[in-house]
Amino acid sequence: xxxxxxxxxxxxxxxxxxxxxxxxxxxxxxxxxxxxxxxxxxxxxxxxxxxxxxxxxxxxxxxxxxxxxxxxxxxxxxxxxxxxxxxxxxxxxxxxxxxxxxxxxxxxxxxxxxxxxxxxxxxxxxxxxxxxxxxxxxxxxxxxxxxxxxxxxxxxxxxxxxxxxxxxxxxxxxxxxxxxxxxxxxxxxxxxxxxxxxxxxxxxxxxxxxxxxxxxxxxxxxxxxxxxxxxxxxxxxxxxxxxxxxxxxxxxxxxxxxxxxxxxxxxxxxxxxxxxxxxxxxxxxxxxxxxxxxxxxxxxxxxxxxxxxxxxxxxxxxxxxxxxxxxxxxxxxxxxxxxxxxxxxxxxxxxxxxxxxxxxxxxxxxxxxxxxxxxxxxxxxxxxxxxxxxxxxxxxxxxxxxxxxxxxxx
Amino acid sequence: xxxxxxxxxxxxxxxxxxxxxxxxxxxxxxxxxxxxxxxxxxxxxxxxxxxxxxxxxxxxxxxxxxxxxxxxxxxxxxxxxxxxxxxxxxxxxxxxxxxxxxxxxxxxxxxxxxxxxxxxxxxxxxxxxxxxxxxxxxxxxxxxxxxxxxxxxx
Ligand SMILES: Cc1ncc(COP(=O)(O)O)c(C=O)c1O
Numbered sequence: 001x002x003x004x005x006x007x008x009x010x011x012x013x014x015x016x017x018x019x020x021x022x023x024x025x026x027x028x029x030x031x032x033x034x035x036x037x038x039x040x041x042x043x044x045x046x047x048x049x050x051x052x053x054x055x056x057x058x059x060x061x062x063x064x065x066x067x068x069x070x071x072x073x074x075x076x077x078x079x080x081x082x083x084x085x086x087x088x089x090x091x092x093x094x095x096x097x098x099x100x101x102x103x104x105x106x107x108x109x110x111x112x113x114x115x116x117x118x119x120x121x122x123x124x125x126x127x128x129x130x131x132x133x134x135x136x137x138x139x140x141x142x143x144x145x146x147x148x149x150x151x152x153x154x155x156x157x158x159x160x161x162x163x164x165x166x167x168x169x170x171x172x173x174x175x176x177x178x179x180x181x182x183x184x185x186x187x188x189x190x191x192x193x194x195x196x197x198x199x200x201x202x203x204x205x206x207x208x209x210x211x212x213x214x215x216x217x218x219x220x221x222x223x224x225x226x227x228x229x230x231x232x233x234x235x236x237x238x239x240x241x242x243x244x245x246x247x248x249x250x251x252x253x254x255x256x257x258x259x260x261x262x263x264x265x266x267x268x269x270x271x272x273x274x275x276x277x278x279x280x281x282x283x284x285x286x287x288x289x290x291x292x293x294x295x296x297x298x299x300x301x302x303x304x305x306x307x308x309x310x311x312x313x314x315x316x317x318x319x320x321x322x323x324x325x326x327x328x329x330x331x332x333x334x335x336x337x338x339x340x341x342x343x344x345x346x347x348x349x350x351x352x353x354x355x356x357x358x359x360x361x362x363x364x365x366x367x368x369x370x371x372x373x374x375x376x377x378x379x380x381x382x383x384x385x386x387x388x389x390x391x392x393x394x395x396x397x398x399x400x401x402x403x404x405x406x407x408x409x410x
Numbered sequence: 411x412x413x414x415x416x417x418x419x420x421x422x423x424x425x426x427x428x429x430x431x432x433x434x435x436x437x438x439x440x441x442x443x444x445x446x447x448x449x450x451x452x453x454x455x456x457x458x459x460x461x462x463x464x465x466x467x468x469x470x471x472x473x474x475x476x477x478x479x480x481x482x483x484x485x486x487x488x489x490x491x492x493x494x495x496x497x498x499x500x501x502x503x504x505x506x507x508x509x510x511x512x513x514x515x516x517x518x519x520x521x522x523x524x525x526x527x528x529x530x531x532x533x534x535x536x537x538x539x540x541x542x543x544x545x546x547x548x549x550x551x552x553x554x555x556x557x558x559x560x561x562x563x564x
Contacts, residue, residue: 342480344456348538360456374478375456406427406481409531409538410420 002296002304008384010036010292022354025392030174030202030333030380031358032224035289039228042288046281054280055253069280072287073270079290080219081210082236088270089283092233093201094124096220097168099235099273100197101128103245104218105166108195111137114163116194118143118151119370120173125199125220129168138165145370148328149176153184160188167196171203175361175371175378176326177333179203186215195241201225205293206331206382207302217241223282227382228289232282235273242269251275293383301383305332308381312390319397325376332381335371338400343375345405346397350377352408353396414520423528430485430525435492436474437484445472446555448548452540457483461548465556470494470502473549480541482532487545489526499553506550513542 008014013034017024026034052062054069073084090096105115105128115129119142126140133140143159146152151169160167167189171182186196197218200209204219205226211219218241223232237245247254247266254275258264266272293301309332316322316336325335338346347359358378379393416422439447439462447462459477463470473491490509494502509526511518515533532542 344480344541345482348535374458402428402431402481403424406424406431409427409482409529409535410424 002300002383004304004384004386007036007296008386010038011384012037012040014384019354019356020352022352023392025355025389027379027381027385027389027393028356028358029225029382029385030378032230033205033227033382034384035227035229035285036292038292039285039288043229043281043285046284053277065280068284068287069278072283072290075287075290075294076234076236079209079294080204080234080236081212083239085268085270086236086239086242088235088237088242088273089278090220090233090235090273091231091279092224093199093220093222094233096218096233096235097124097197097199098128099245099248100168100218100220101132102248103273104195104197104237104241105129105132105138106135107244107246109133109136109138109165112163113138113165114161115140116143116159116164116167117141118145118169118173120145120149120176120178121168121170122174122199122201124201125168125170125197129166143169148178149173149326149370150178151180151185153181153188156181156185157188160192160194162192164189164192164194167194168199169196170199170201171209172200172206172331172333174202174333175335175376177202177329177331177335177380178326179207179330182214182216186217190215202331202333206298206305208298211236223286223289226286226289227292229279229282229285232279232286234286237269239269242273245269245273247273247275249273249275253277296383304383305381306330308332308385308387308390309334311387312379312381312393315390315394316397319394321400322397325371325373332385334379335376336379337373337376338397341400341402341405343377345402346400347377348408349400349405350393350396353392353399355393355396357393417520417525417527426525426528427481427485430488431481434475434484434488436472436495437476437488439474439476445474446552448551450477450544450548450551452544457541457544459483459487459544459548461487461545461552463549463552463556465499465552468498470497470499470549470553475545475548479544482529482538482541483544486526486529486532486542487548489524489529490545490549493524493526494549499557502549502553506546509546510543513539 011034050061050064052065054066073087076087077084144155189196195217198216200219200221204221219236224230254272321339343359361375445462445464451458457479461475464472475487508518508522
């Protein structure tokens with residue numbers, strides 16, 4: 001079990017901060033997460049001690065920065081069980097998914113091919129595919145969700161056929177928090193020769209990830225949602241696939257040589273995808289974040305969140321004025337509304353009580369068709385949350401009336 | 411002066427917002443070619459409303475609205491319809507700029523805004539300013555369009 005009280009001490013954002021004069025209760029971890037001092041110190045170490053550019057220094061601090069940067073590839077390789085050369089650093093999950101679409105999708109798709117996604121995908125795993133479909137003449141089709149909002153193997157199998165070249169799904173969806181059966185999806189998709197792109201933004205931070213076990217082809221995730229810095233993320237790719245992909249961005253660091261006639265020799269993956277000076281301190285911070293999480297153990301984190309999630313759903317279900325949309329969610333995400341109160345008004349009231357949650361359609365705009373509500377409140381947990389945080393949410397919800405929502409303006 | 415005294419009481423002001431939210435005025439659209447319509451969708455939240463206005467002889471004859479919106483955007487748009495119907499375009503523009511001044515936390519003329527002063531607290535919650543102005547931006551857009559139409563016809 002986690003020693004949450006000790007963990008909390010590592011996070012400056014959790015050391016007695018207040019919001020609207022109430023103790024801060026942060027339940028928006030699906031949006032972003034707090035950072036432990038180990039990550040902050042690592043980023044500061046770059047700024048304070050070894051600021052320099054990588055891959056080109058002839059002096060000591062540059063060498064140190066270089067080593068620190070490269071070290072992260074090894075850490076991430078351990079973290080998701082792959083080879084270091086299969087780790088491409090990007091600016092985040094959105095950048096990784098765009099890279100999957102443009103560098104892989106654009107080369108592999110032709111007219112009438114199909115890209116299979118779901119209605120529960122985040123905008124970052126929808127819009128790049130729309131664009132690539134438009135450019136190639138391929139079509140975006142949807143795996144029908146079950147009544148609960150999940151991908152079932154049966155539905156997926158029924159949606160698969162020879163036309164499908166790419167399957168792009170979230171391993172955990174960002175509104176309903178369901179785990180997708182990624183391993184089976186890969187197995188079935190591969191029988192048809194399709195490539196599977198996994199959006200791991202909401203799963204990689206919260207549970208063990210083993211890309212070999214899944215056998216997925218590409219995996220995208222963000223540093224800031226896993227206690228790391230913003231502006232850094234990863235695209236994992238099977239090496240063969242990375243080699244076949246064409247970088248969408250070229251420049252310094254991505255080529256090994258070129259001449260005035262325009263002949264360019266690109267470096268091998270992953271370097272050909274990392275043109276320009278990268279977010280060096282971000283990558284170093286991501287290294288520290290992944291190590292921090294591995295020290296605690298991803299399985300422990302997953303188990304702890306599951307228990308806390310069960311507690312939160314149970315307590316929410318006792319409130320007459322609350323509707324929960326995913327009572328059987330598999331991760332730390334709960335989607336709900338306060339009856340007869342617009343989600344933004346309720347979130348505004350919770351804010352006045354020190355509780356940070358997110359209202360809206362959470363960048364999953366096409367899910368609206370499925371849920372039949374235009375928007376929800378999302379509370380999302382992480383390893384540093386406690387039952388006391390859930391209790392604070394519940395207490396605040398008990399007094400969440402329309403009068404009190406309006407009262408926040410006085 | 412009774413009215414103004416009442417408008418100093420926070421309890422009354424809350425009731426005013428609630429009343430406009432629960433019973434929004436002019437909250438229906440009409441199918442009529444002579445109305446101009448604006449679709450206002452906030453990029454940062456889910457408010458998504460349509461505002462329509464009938465502007466004739468330099469006067470705002472009618473305003474309607476409808477859509478998905480939070481308390482603040484519904485109430486503020488409802489108040490806007492009451493304040494602006496029957497006003498000349500010049501009068502309307504002055505009321506609108508006074509309202510924006512209040513929402514931005516600047517000096518404004520209370521007399522001109524009547525019940526809408528109940529929303530002055532929005533100026534302290536920057537994340538809700540868009541909600542409080544979405545309908546107002548809608549009517550502003552329709553006024554500008556009507557003036558452009560007018561200019562191009564002259
Ligand atoms: C499922 C999912 N995919 C992708 C993203 C995009 O991540 P980022 O904004 O870090 O690029 C998010 C972030 O909210 C997400 O929840």
